Amino acid sequence: MTNDKNLKTYLSKAQQEHWAIGHFNFSTAEQLKAIVEAAAELKSPVMVATSEGEAEFVGYDQAVALVKSYQQAGYAVWLNADHHKSFESAKKAIDAGYDTVLIDASRLNLDENIGTTSQVVQYAHRGLTSIMVEGELGYLRGSSEVQEKVEINPTDYTQPEQAADFVARTGVERLAVVFGNIHGIVTEVITTTPTPNGVGAPTEASGEEKLDIEHLKKITVAVPETILVLHGASGLPDEDVRAAIAAGISNVHINTELRVAYHDTLHAELEKEPNQTTPYKFLASSQDAMKELVKKKLKLFGSVDKI
Ligand SMILES: [Zn+2]
Numbered sequence: 001m002t003n004d005k006n007l008k009t010y011l012s013k014a015q016q017e018h019w020a021i022g023h024f025n026f027s028t029a030e031q032l033k034a035i036v037e038a039a040a041e042l043k044s045p046v047m048v049a050t051s052e053g054e055a056e057f058v059g060y061d062q063a064v065a066l067v068k069s070y071q072q073a074g075y076a077v078w079l080n081a082d083h084h085k086s087f088e089s090a091k092k093a094i095d096a097g098y099d100t101v102l103i104d105a106s107r108l109n110l111d112e113n114i115g116t117t118s119q120v121v122q123y124a125h126r127g128l129t130s131i132m133v134e135g136e137l138g139y140l141r142g143s144s145e146v147q148e149k150v151e152i153n154p155t156d157y158t159q160p161e162q163a164a165d166f167v168a169r170t171g172v173e174r175l176a177v178v179f180g181n182i183h184g185i186v187t188e189v190i191t192t193t194p195t196p197n198g199v200g201a202p203t204e205a206s207g208e209e210k211l212d213i214e215h216l217k218k219i220t221v222a223v224p225e226t227i228l229v230l231h232g233a234s235g236l237p238d239e240d241v242r243a244a245i246a247a248g249i250s251n252v253h254i255n256t257e258l259r260v261a262y263h264d265t266l267h268a269e270l271e272k273e274p275n276q277t278t279p280y281k282f283l284a285s286s287q288d289a290m291k292e293l294v295k296k297k298l299k300l301f302g303s304v305d306k307i
Pocket of ligand 1: 083183231232253
């Protein structure tokens, strides 16, 4: 890493002091600029990220070059490969020069997840370079968009004893955990309780995700050294995010809310000025909307004035 400000140091500090580093996705240069400027104005360290799809769109080398341009200017920003689903795609990000990678093999069974994740850790820690690797354990439902209905089943949660085993066997330094969170923004959530035959029975339907903070606490006890990551924080009430950070989350991912802010503002702008064809003019208001939202989230995460 060319950046003299170290991500691991900031994450450990966040873990000890009970605040969290924000993690925001981008797929265009002006979105990245909005995130970096918002963080810099608040003196907040920040992680930026591309999923596999976002990275293919921006270009792996181009994403690295863009983020490096900010790092070389002294910004406390790091690039993560978000939800890379295979060894091959994680390797592609590592080879391109990403600062850190999330290998998400959580759709596989436990042994296969451990196998794939270990392979990425070994590759990331080979030779002189050692980049931070995040793994994911538990079934995180949903996708990074607005969805009508998602079921949550407590059997999907990250089990504390499995988390300890997973961390010990893979060597990951960050772990994405599931304790009631869902990817994306959901308009209807159905919580099911497992019945003795293993089939979930719907018990509760509500418009909100509900985090199980007591369950999170059990995970923090099982893996006290590991940086725990909350995915799917879009659409969660502020008090739930605060409670999760107080209970041991040190890294929070926001994607869908940013996409919605960017899209809706751009849509309104194009309707207001249908003849405006200059991109830096019609994109300015959506860039501002993203910047404001990132600032709001950084304040919520408690990472202001930490640089
Ligand atoms: Zn995620």
